[in-house]
Amino acid sequence: MTAKSDEVTRARWSLIQQTFDKVYNVPSYSDFRSNTFCVIAHLGLQMIAKKEGLLDGEEWYDPEYRDELLGTVKAFLIKYIK
Secondary structure (H helix, E strand, C coil): CCHHHHHHHHHEEEEEHHHHHHHHCCCCCHHHHHHHHHHHHCCHHHHHHHHHCCCHHHHHHHHHHHHHHHHHHHHHHHHHCC
């Protein structure tokens, strides 16, 4: 049972990392906030993000806050990807 648990844990972390990479690498045709919303919506977590106010605020449009927002998004993904 432990081997299965380890496999599930590795798969979860792999999904989190792949998802975070999609958030981090914003396509040229999109902005950071819109891209993040689409990635989160793809996982079906948009309503939770809305409840938590994840995508609210003007800082999403200011490049100076990008690193801070990336940390917030990563924590969100870790919390909700099971």
